[in-house]
Every structure is written in structure tokens, then in C-alpha cells.
Amino acid sequence: MSGIFHEGRWYENTDMVCRRCGSPVYASDNPEYSYQCFGCDEDFYSIEVDEQDAHYLPPVMVARPANGITLNATLEYLLDDSDQRRVFQNQPEAEGFLLTHGCSSDDLKYFYFEELSGQGCVFEIKGHGISRYYTSPAVESFTDFVGHLHAGAPHPIRTRIPEASELPQKAWRDIADNKITGFSCFLIINIPENEFWVNEDTGAGMAIYCFPFTAVMQAAASGVTDLWERLLAQFPDAKKC
Numbered sequence: 001m002s003g004i005f006h007e008g009r010w011y012e013n014t015d016m017v018c019r020r021c022g023s024p025v026y027a028s029d030n031p032e033y034s035y036q037c038f039g040c041d042e043d044f045y046s047i048e049v050d051e052q053d054a055h056y057l058p059p060v061m062v063a064r065p066a067n068g069i070t071l072n073a074t075l076e077y078l079l080d081d082s083d084q085r086r087v088f089q090n091q092p093e094a095e096g097f098l099l100t101h102g103c104s105s106d107d108l109k110y111f112y113f114e115e116l117s118g119q120g121c122v123f124e125i126k127g128h129g130i131s132r133y134y135t136s137p138a139v140e141s142f143t144d145f146v147g148h149l150h151a152g153a154p155h156p157i158r159t160r161i162p163e164a165s166e167l168p169q170k171a172w173r174d175i176a177d178n179k180i181t182g183f184s185c186f187l188i189i190n191i192p193e194n195e196f197w198v199n200e201d202t203g204a205g206m207a208i209y210c211f212p213f214t215a216v217m218q219a220a221a222s223g224v225t226d227l228w229e230r231l232l233a234q235f236p237d238a239k240k241c
């Protein structure tokens with residue numbers, strides 16, 4: 001089964017999307033409506049939603065109930081080599097992986113294929129000539145992100161961000177192309193160039209800003225409660241578009 005977990009509840013994929021923001025919609029918790037969009041936090045009638053592009057398969061993570069007990073609230077996720085939740089290009093790729101790692105096709109029905117969408121931030125870390133891409137459902141904003149970066153120093157950046165999962169490059173591109181929607185902020189840390197790019201809605205729609213990475217970390221050292229105000233006062237030309 002494929003779908004998402006939202007506030008601890010499983011919502012099965014409906015193959016329908018929100019007309020307003022393009023995010024997948026799920027069965028409404030309100031009996032008067034058919035669907036709800038977690039991106040817009042609204043309920044919709046079935047005539048108010050659109051069909052999803054049938055050819056598009058979103059990236060997924062793989063989970064199963066801990067100890068194999070169905071309806072057990074605790075889930076265990078398939079992890080990658082660095083103990084982060086592993087993200088597959090799509091459900092068929094995840095199933096292929098499970099089938100070549102000791103699962104029978106009968107076993108597959110006990111797994112949850114959790115779609116990656118509309119949860120928290122996505123970020124890219126550039127350095128040593130390579131880029132790596134991550135998502136974290138636990139971090140909603142630039143301010144939160146920088147708070148974790150500061151608190152977790154001097155460990156590697158990825159390990160400072162809670163619940164960070166590495167993304168395949170294709171998933172990152174799909175997010176950039178708006179095929180996977182609903183993320184609240186996009187960040188690019190370019191360490192060799194000393195740049196910290198931020199794409200976030202700070203009150204007037206999504207906008208792109210660029211700050212020196214070192215200046216962001218210095219600002220974080222004196223507390224992140226008014227991070228935006230301080231950085232924008234220091235770098236009035238930071239807004240790029």
C-alpha cells in the first residue's frame with residue numbers, strides 16, 4: 001500500500017491532487033467532504049480536485065510495523081548505510097530492492113510505501129565537487145534549520161538535522177520542478193563558495209535569498225529568535241528574486 005503518514009495516521013494514496021497547490025489529496029477526516037489537502041489545510045468535495053498525472057510515480061520510503069504486528073503504532077523504516085531512512089525513486093524500485101533482499105512477493109503487502117511529499121524542508125549540501133540532497137520532515141523553516149546546525153556543531157551538517165533522509169538526485173529535481181509539492185523551505189549550502197541559499201515564504205510568498213554561510217552561523221551563535229531580521233539588516237541585498 002502507498003500513501004503517507006500524517007500526525008501518526010496512515011492515509012492511502014487517492015491518485016487525486018489539490019487544484020490549488022498541486023499536492024496529493026487524501027481521504028477527508030470530515031464526513032461532509034471527500035478529500036483533504038495537508039498542504040493547504042483544507043477539505044474539498046470530489047469535484048474540487050484533479051486526477052494525478054498517471055505516469056508519475058513519487059519517491060517512497062519503506063516502513064513496516066515493528067515486530068511484524070499490524071496496527072502496532074510503531075513502525076520501523078528501511079535505512080541506508082548511514083542509518084537514515086532510505087528513499088527510493090518510486091514504489092517499483094523499492095519493491096525490486098525488497099524482492100532481491102529476501103522478501104517474497106507475498107511479504108510486500110505488509111510494507112507501507114510512504115510517499116515523500118509536502119513534509120518539512122529539503123536541502124542540498126555542496127562541497128568537494130559533489131552535491132548531496134536531503135529532506136527532513138522534522139524541520140519546517142530556515143530558522144529551525146539554522147538552530148539545529150548551530151546546536152549540532154561540529155558534527156557533519158547532515159547529522160545535525162533530525163530525521164534527515166538522503167534523496168536520490170531525481171527526487172530533488174522532481175521537487176525543484178514542482179512535481180513533488182508542499183515543502184515549506186528549500187536550502188542550499190555551498191561550503192566552498194561560502195553561500196547559504198534560502199527559498200522560503202517569509203510573509204510575502206516564496207522568495208530566494210543568499211547569505212554568506214559563515215555569517216549565518218555567526219548570527220546563529222547569538223540565538224536564532226530574530227535570525228531573519230538580523231541577517232536582512234546585515235545583508236540588505238540578500239533577496240535575489
Ligand SMILES: [Zn+2]
Nearest residue numbers: 018021037040
Ligand atoms: Zn493544496
